[in-house]
Amino acid sequence: MAERIAEEKINQIRQSVDIVEIISEYVQLKKQGRNYFGLCPFHGENSPSFSVSTDKQIFHCFGCGAGGNVFSFLMELEGISFLEAAVKLAEKANVDLQVNFSASGKGKSVSPEVQSMLDAHELLRKFYHHLLVNTKDGQHALEYLLNRGFTRESIDKFQIGYSLNSWDFVYKFLTKRDFSPEIIEKAGLIIKRERDGTYFDRFRDRIMFPIFDRNGNCIAFSGRSLGADEPKYLNSPETVIFNKSKILYNFHLAKPSIRKLQQAVLFEGFADVIAADKSGVENGIATMGTSLTEEHITLIRQNTESITICFDSDKAGIEAAFRAGNMLIDVGCSVKVAMMSDGLDPDEYIKKNGPEKFRNEVIGASHTWMAFKFLYFRRGKNLQLEGDRLAYIETILKEISKLTKAVEKDHYLRQLASEFSISLDALQQQLKQIFFTEKRKSNGQPPPINKTSVRVKQDKKLKPAHYTAERRLLAHMLRNRDTAYRVQDLLKGNTFNIDEHQAIITYLIGFYEEHMKPDSSAFLTYIQDENLRRIVADIEMMSINEELSNQELTDYIKQVLNYQKLLKIKEKEVEQKEAERQSDFSKAAAIGNEIIQLRKSL
Numbered sequence: 001m002a003e004r005i006a007e008e009k010i011n012q013i014r015q016s017v018d019i020v021e022i023i024s025e026y027v028q029l030k031k032q033g034r035n036y037f038g039l040c041p042f043h044g045e046n047s048p049s050f051s052v053s054t055d056k057q058i059f060h061c062f063g064c065g066a067g068g069n070v071f072s073f074l075m076e077l078e079g080i081s082f083l084e085a086a087v088k089l090a091e092k093a094n095v096d097l098q099v100n101f102s103a104s105g106k107g108k109s110v111s112p113e114v115q116s117m118l119d120a121h122e123l124l125r126k127f128y129h130h131l132l133v134n135t136k137d138g139q140h141a142l143e144y145l146l147n148r149g150f151t152r153e154s155i156d157k158f159q160i161g162y163s164l165n166s167w168d169f170v171y172k173f174l175t176k177r178d179f180s181p182e183i184i185e186k187a188g189l190i191i192k193r194e195r196d197g198t199y200f201d202r203f204r205d206r207i208m209f210p211i212f213d214r215n216g217n218c219i220a221f222s223g224r225s226l227g228a229d230e231p232k233y234l235n236s237p238e239t240v241i242f243n244k245s246k247i248l249y250n251f252h253l254a255k256p257s258i259r260k261l262q263q264a265v266l267f268e269g270f271a272d273v274i275a276a277d278k279s280g281v282e283n284g285i286a287t288m289g290t291s292l293t294e295e296h297i298t299l300i301r302q303n304t305e306s307i308t309i310c311f312d313s314d315k316a317g318i319e320a321a322f323r324a325g326n327m328l329i330d331v332g333c334s335v336k337v338a339m340m341s342d343g344l345d346p347d348e349y350i351k352k353n354g355p356e357k358f359r360n361e362v363i364g365a366s367h368t369w370m371a372f373k374f375l376y377f378r379r380g381k382n383l384q385l386e387g388d389r390l391a392y393i394e395t396i397l398k399e400i401s402k403l404t405k406a407v408e409k410d411h412y413l414r415q416l417a418s419e420f421s422i423s424l425d426a427l428q429q430q431l432k433q434i435f436f437t438e439k440r441k442s443n444g445q446p447p448p449i450n451k452t453s454v455r456v457k458q459d460k461k462l463k464p465a466h467y468t469a470e471r472r473l474l475a476h477m478l479r480n481r482d483t484a485y486r487v488q489d490l491l492k493g494n495t496f497n498i499d500e501h502q503a504i505i506t507y508l509i510g511f512y513e514e515h516m517k518p519d520s521s522a523f524l525t526y527i528q529d530e531n532l533r534r535i536v537a538d539i540e541m542m543s544i545n546e547e548l549s550n551q552e553l554t555d556y557i558k559q560v561l562n563y564q565k566l567l568k569i570k571e572k573e574v575e576q577k578e579a580e581r582q583s584d585f586s587k588a589a590a591i592g593n594e595i596i597q598l599r600k601s602l
Contacts, residue, residue: 005086009097013086014521016093019057019070026077027302028259035541039301041077042066044294046331051541056520060537067537069521072530117187117241120179121210121218124170124189128161128208128221138162141207144226149351154278157253158209158270163223165205188220188236203234209270211242211288214299216252222270222288235289245293248300249273249286255303257283263306265338265363266292266324268317272310272346279355281363284310292324297331308366310338312345315379322376325369336366339375370412373399393420397427401434466563469556470501475539476548477505478520481512483548490557497563500535507532569595 020029020036029036029052040050040061049063060067066076074085090097132138132145133155141162145155154160163170171190175181181199184190190199206223213219220236236242249270258264267273267286276284287296300307307328311317325335340349340362350358367375377395381388396416403409413431417424463471477484488509496502504527511526520540527533545552572595579588 005083005097009090009095010086010525011522013089013093013095014057014070014525016095017070017089018054019059019073019521020052020054022070022089022092023052023059023073024259028304039298040064040066041302044298053520053541056540058520058524058537058540060534060541062541065534065538067534067541068530069524071525072533113183113186114241116179116183117239118217118219120174120184120187120189121220121241123174123177124221125159125161125210125218127173128163128210129156129159130161131164132160132162132208137164141226145207150274151278154274157277158250158274159218161208161210163201163203163206163208167200167204170201170203171199186239188239188242202236205229206234211236211247211249211270212252213241213247214251214255217241219247233289244288244290246295246299247288248296249288250277251285251299254283254285258285258303262304263308264300264304265308265310266300267346268311268320275347275350276310276358276363279350279358281359291320292327297327297333300328301331301333305332306334306336308336308338308363310346310363310366312343313340314343314345317345318376318379321372325372329369335369337369337372338362338366339372370399370403370408374412374415389420393422397431397434401431401438464563465559466497469559470496470498471539471542472544473553473556473560474501474504474508475542475544476553477508478523478536478540479518479544480548481516481518483553484508484512486553487557490553491560494561494564496560500532503529504532504536504539569599 023029023036023038027038027041027050029038030048031037034053034055036052036054037048038050038052039045039048040063042061043064043066045063050059050061050066052059058067058069059073068076070089071082071085074080074088075082078085080088087097089095132142133152138161142155145160146152150160171181171184174184174189181190181192185192185199189202191202192199203221203223206225209222209224210218211220211222220239220242222236223234225232225234238244250273254264254273261283263283265276265281265284267276267284269286269289273284273286285300287293309321309324309328311321311324321337325337328335340346344352346358346362349362353361374396377399378392381392383389383392393416396412400409400412400416403412409431413424413427416422417427473487477487484505488505496505507527508523511523515522520536524533524536527536572591576588576591576595579585579591
């Protein structure tokens, strides 16, 4: 497909976009030295091993091995073709590709069935919203929302709509527009009757809240009843385009604010997100009626490490906040918890106290994670009773012992000492006892070592001399055209020992026949094989000397050629043993002389 775009256009795109800016839309990057680092979007990890080079315009993950240029990043992350990636980047760079291809705008290559589901949702989203704000049929629903504190701005921003009180309007509306009933049913918009195989609408006479994926595609709905009808909220079923464990409500709108503020506010439901947004909190997101999942956390961490949890202040909400906070803390996030009085949820609090108080006295005055645990563990205890009080202090000391920063430990110990009129020395002494008790439980031993894992890591690091030599030669060849040709001459017709390394040389010499200067990003586009692209990206990130001395070059070439001689020696040793086994001693002696000469040449 790439042949349909002229090479000069590809080069123009590559020179017009910055890989750091593009990847920053998906991954939170921090500069360290000359490169940028973040959490790899291609595999789960807690410590950043994903590196982006602004000089070379390439990326590489030292954890999973993913690597390439800006085109391959989009291709791999979004599952799109080279042509689609080029079109997407051309739009950002304002480059006219002059090809008859239209990017879907959804950034993803999908099957006709999935595309039909997305189109059906998009059509209904627009129609539901039109019904709510522009028709008599939706007038009562609009008044209901306005009476409950919704504004026209919020209704438009979140594209809230209304579904007619009809059993088959959606079915007729979509089938008349050539959507098949089977696809509409799979999309969760209609339901099939078992008795006669006919269809009826899933949503009827409800306020419709569209649900969007991270790219802004409408993929599902949540319908709220206007009165006492049950269920209060009726959600789309899970489908091939809608998976609750992966979707965060409002993420596509909140993402710019999350990145700007470097903080996300996590709510329990979309009503809270909308109410908070109206109050000026635009970095709010929510899970879709499910507990926080690893997929949710991965998506959040790609954009920020600082999260404020703002759940309902009733018992269930506090328990949910505690579970979510522990999950986020475990992966290295900085967590705060916003608390509200009187068992209110965020929506109720804003209606009762106003947006300014919510911003300043709830979100702005959020508790640190440790301060929240002070409140969490005292629930259900009567601290006037000596037993409850001592049990609470013991629990809090165990939590303080988990802190890694000395200043934090001292701060919370002093807080505990002040509240219960206990000497700081006594608390510090008990903290030491807790530490040694925990140490005795594990017999003072560090966690057991996984020998297999250690061996695997060693295998990765301890490579043969010829392997390392070939990698370093390739690193210099990728940076210098003359070095590439010089290495070719010194090999004197021999090849590298690693097949992938030799394949890269073949590609590189072909590339240099057409390009006078090294260009990491352009070379990665030139290579057709994805595995080779990853290896090249890995080699490009190697730290090598700026200048390749004659001695260093000679040593590397010697290691490459010597390995082939070592293989020849082993082959001759086998032949010699076979000759001895057959009592052909003259042949064995001749082979022995060959082995001696080969060893001398080493």
